[in-house]
Amino acid sequence: MRPDDTYYVTTPIYYVNDKPHLGHAYTTIAADVVARWHRLRGQRVHFLTGVDEHGQKVLEAATRRGISPQQHVDEMVEPYKALWERLGIEYDDFIRTTEPRHERVVQAVLQRLKDQGDLYLDAYEGWYSTAAERFWTEKDLVDGKCPDTGQPVEWVQEENWFFRMSKYADQLRDWIADHPDFIRPESRRNEVLGYLRKEVGDLCVTRPVSRMSWGVPLPWDDRFVTYVWFDALLNYISALGYTPDGEPAADFRDFWPADHHLIGKDILTTHAVYWSTMLFALGERPARQLYAHGWWTVEGRKMSKSLGNVVDPHLLIDEYGADVFRYFVLREIPFGYDGDFSHQALMERFNADLANDLGNLLHRSVSMSARWLGGEVGALDAPTEADVALQELADRAVATYAAELEALQFHKAFEALWELVRAGNKYIDTEQPWALNRQGDEERLAGVLRRCLEIVRVAATLLQPVMPQKSHELARQLGIVLDDDEHLSLEGVARLDGLEAGTPLAPARPVFPRMQELPPRIRALLAETLGTQADPPSRSEPDAGGGAAESASSPTPNPETPVAEEQTPLISIDDFAKVQLRTGRILEARKHPDADRLLVFKVDVGEEQPRTIVAGIASRYEPELLVGQQVVVVTNLKPARLRGIESQGMILAAGGKQVRGLVGVSEPLPPGTIVR
């Protein structure tokens, strides 16, 4: 049975081919803060993060570089470790899926599932896209090509091993019903329930080596390696030394089920459905809570490589410091919601909360103590009514802070603490220490300033998990050292008598110097990116924050991410010549009767009859406005049926999955003009 005094939190294992960005940092910061908090409370904490190193994309990238996949991932893992170092992330374990300790567990689990009859070999036939690493049905195909990547598909008849996921679907439904907090936030829980209302199929958990060799080999059948998701999810227990049979490993016994799996909302289904049923099959419990957080937009826009606005965490650390970065991302938006990252908001948040409220409370208290009390912590006097009220507020603030932090409601925790900080500033205003000094009431003066210092002590103590460096700076000015080995007692922390009278204070120096304007590098960056972006930020933009936003946390590659573009092989001029492009003019445009995102056009491409062309740009364009528009059309595409309507070509558009503009020509030209 798992002990009560332990705490286990995980981040997803990040796909090693991506560069770490704001989204990765966000999840990891949140995990680090709760991990540090529970450590502070005296619990035995296990904080796991890591990277996912298998799969097609890694193999391709390595091949292109002419090195082994292992060499490749050995290099690619470094930026993660380096960033976590700079961000002050104190993980207990960092797992890589190519480590033997992980692969061993994957193999043991597979063996166990096979032995108990939960894996079966099945022949499968279908169109396989190497680029997307998946099968498509005939109907999925677009002009006989992969609908995701546009790459060719091949008819593959092959065997694979399948996991009887369907067998555990009811158990999962029951589990979710019986554990209302299993999936957070509530809206995500509903999504999963919706997903589960449909029939749950079995899960293909292998890939033939002939097609994709970079994975964990099946122990009993060397024709296969393990499907990357199945492999990746097991990291949460492989890192604990899990064994499916025999004596449970000590860490597994002490830390499973995990308290929190922190994940991005994009990988919710995988965790809620695949992972849970895998655990059921092993006779284990799922994690206590899956917490799906939201995505960041940047300055009102979706973060994406194509927009060139991917936020580099290193820049933020350079310009604002790791602690301020950590505070901001957790304070600005409720955990679980989408939010916008803007430098302006960061600056305002910094100035209001950290410089004006907290920093200045310390500074003015220390300054007055230095001036009138010889630079020492004053002695407490007999409490007045106001003092008692202040103490009550402190008790409440500390209790709320702890509860909200443990519920991952970081912003609420901060709100509670700042109520106390603001009360401190107000206390100075009402007690008027300068007047007390003039009156020569040194006893009261000492008591008043002392309580202000105590409030800062409370804040510094509670903020240790969030701002490890800054909280120590605050403490240093108070003449104390925060002892992070101490098991924090909430009642003890809240008592406004934790300092010792007579302790020398450090000279007053602003810990959070107010920002007058954004740092020059940031201003330059904003001028550059905002200046080159054609589209104005708009809330009504249909694809803003859309589903194609880069995964912040997915342990597997997202086929549509721009990474794929970098991997596109070079083609010869002959290859290109196969594509026939002509100018066209849109004669008619209407919505597709049976599809939300499709528009149906009649396009004059200089032939006798206009062509019918279907295009997936309904999310961006009103059909009426496109009539008369000059476009560029691929005229030698094989026709394909799209939702029942045959499309005889393709209108070129800029943008990835989200269309951002139509391709045109600079001069009005007759329809049918060759484009090359």
Next chain:
RNA sequence: GGGCCCAUAGCUCAGUUGGUCAGAGCACCCGGCUCAUAACCGGAGUGUCCCAGGUUCGAGUCCUGGUGGGCCUACCA
């Protein structure tokens, strides 16, 4: 098309099971103070609580419909 969620002061949002619910923070304005990082404290606001119906003695708070937005899912040549 199916499913889920949201729409409250200039901005970001709180508002448990219907009855001081019209609020907080930021921004802005006015006033106060002077210890302090041009900070701090107080006050004033402005709101058709998206629209239209309905249930009720009483509805941001429940129901129906609509509008707008987001998310999951299918179509995206």
